[in-house]
Amino acid sequence: MGALFRRLIDDLGLNQARLAAVLGLSAPMLSQLMSGQRAKIGNPAVVQRVQALQELAVQVADGSVSAAEATDRMDEVKKSQGGSVLTSTAQPTTGSGAPTVRRVVREIQSLLRSVAAAGDIIDAADSLAPAHPELAEFLRVYGAGRTADAVAHYESHQN
Numbered sequence: 207m208g209a210l211f212r213r214l215i216d217d218l219g220l221n222q223a224r225l226a227a228v229l230g231l232s233a234p235m236l237s238q239l240m241s242g243q244r245a246k247i248g249n250p251a252v253v254q255r256v257q258a259l260q261e262l263a264v265q266v267a268d269g270s271v272s273a274a275e276a277t278d279r280m281d282e283v284k285k286s287q288g289g290s291v292l293t294s295t296a297q298p299t300t301g302s303g304a305p306t307v308r309r310v311v312r313e314i315q316s317l318l319r320s321v322a323a324a325g326d327i328i329d330a331a332d333s334l335a336p337a338h339p340e341l342a343e344f345l346r347v348y349g350a351g352r353t354a355d356a357v358a359h360y361e362s363h364q365n
Contacts, residue, residue, distance in 0.1 A: 208240040217263035228284045251320040311356045324350040
């Protein structure tokens with residue numbers, strides 16, 4: 207993780223505090239990740255921001271994004287809860303330009319998982335199940351289930 211973050215700092219011209227702010231991490235947390243004292247990022251939205259910055263760093267390196275544009279894009283990344291099927295142009299799409307089912311499902315999963323841990327989502331589903339079984343199923347499948355199961359659920363509920 208340390209090498210990844212150092213590369214982002216170098217490629218995007220950031221300091222450690224600015225990188226932490228863009229990612230939505232505290233400076234001490236980023237420092238722990240960089241030094242190996244912490245081994246993983248638990249928040250999926252932060253992971254998506256890291257991925258967005260990696261893509262941005264590649265675009266800066268190949269010259270398709272200027273330094274000024276990169277600064278604006280980093281501000282957008284900072285404000286985001288992760289990627290969005292509505293705004294991202296670098297995501298997989300169908301031939302018609304629409305996002306793939308898998309991409310839509312991953313967005314739903316990411317959104318749910320950015321607001322609660324899987325155990326909390328299951329608890330919420332259990333609470334809802336008696337009165338709202340369909341909502342409970344949705345929470346279980348998308349909030350705590352596997353992507354393949356969520357894709358199957360999504361496809362079975364379309365038209």
